[in-house]
Amino acid sequence: MATEPLIEVHDDAATLATAVAGELLTRLADAQSAGRVPHVVLTGGSIAGAIHAEVARLSSGTESPPVDWTQVALWWGDDRFVPAASEDRNALQARTAFIEALAIPAAHVHEVPSTDDVATAEEAAQRYADALVEHGADQFEVLMLGVGPDGHVASLFPGFEQLDVRDRDVAAVHDSPKPPPDRVTLTFAALERARSTWFLVSGEEKAEAVARALSPATTSGAETPASVPRGREETTWFLDRAAASRL
Template sequence: MDQQTDVMVDGGHDQLARSVADQLVSTLAALQAQGRVPSVVLTGGTIADTVHREVAARAEDGRVDWSRVEFFWGDERFVAHDSDDRNERQARRALLDHLDVDESLVHAMPSDDGSLSLDEAAARYAEVVRDRAFDVVMLGVGPDGHVASLFPGKPTLDVDDRDTVAEPDSPKPPPARLSLTFAALNRGREVWFLVSGSSKSDAVARALSGDAVTTTPAAGVRGSEQTMWMLDEAAASALPADLR
């Protein structure tokens, strides 16, 4: 592999979130210093929520001009726009509502407002992210090894001709999901896996050991320049010594 893969193990859940937040702020500041408008793909889940709150707490230091950062999502629950199940709603409450963002640079996935079918919503977001090369893609990993809303054994794992897919029958509720495909996720220059908790440890070990994508979809996502596994001690507990 041409890209670099790094594993960072950092204490417990809260310490991991603080370290990820520091890394994100530093990365975005460096990109803006080059005259760039950085692009970030956000994720959902407990660790992401804590990271978002830690980033928001650093907003006043002025290192990042948040009006010059572009935001996307790796997956979304296809529910009403005001549902607490929405990753967007979680991210707004913890992060975006506390930043001076440019809403024209915030690209939420469609919600279920009755105007689009699930397939139509997937096609619409595919146009939004077409040919985009993201600077940072942040992802969680499920205990089953799923990443974004790409689940083990699902037909969506084989889609390579578009950037967004519809998942009508997620094994986790709510069942209707939208997800970036491997093709889109792998255009991230840096991919950051944010994983906390012992329930994820086996999946982390399988992914880092090169398990098949059909059983551990997280094994199929890599940054074009760098892949970073950012783990707390519990999530790293099943890793062999040579992978820590």
């Protein structure tokens, strides 16, 4: 059953990143203690980069709960359909920030296929959907989502046809409102399969979108896609004070 959202406000982006990273390590350790191999969906952007760096930092210390990183599966909510070495890739950002430092096995790092792998975004979407099935990603432990100033999540943009896709887990996106134009995204059908859904939002430029997404008056995801995803057990909006300023 989908959950009503909780709101957690932090003073600034730095304290937000530390809090989310610490909570993620706790959730992963708890899942492993319960005998699960946690599947985690990562996002991109500046706040995600800060969180990833904190995950690496906290994992190197002794105060955080121990996580067996050889038993964690990583996915992405979306990525840009560009070469794998492009700085536009969310996967490259995460690799640089923490995946390589923690020596997470390549077999557990499930990147969206790039232009190095396949010719079209449609082919990339199909291959990514096949990987979800192959690796048993029928439920995500934690799904992390950024939110754009327009209210988009992953690469599900207001007014785009991908918002209505319910018969498959992954879709290709063309003519994205922000470059690069070609992307691959999880659909709402996949995003609703998370135990915990976390929205990670920093900055005043996101405040209006946050307010719209959390407003009871918002009844459709067509204009504000961020209003749609809900975790099965928990939905939390992690905000800094700037992002929460319109609530």
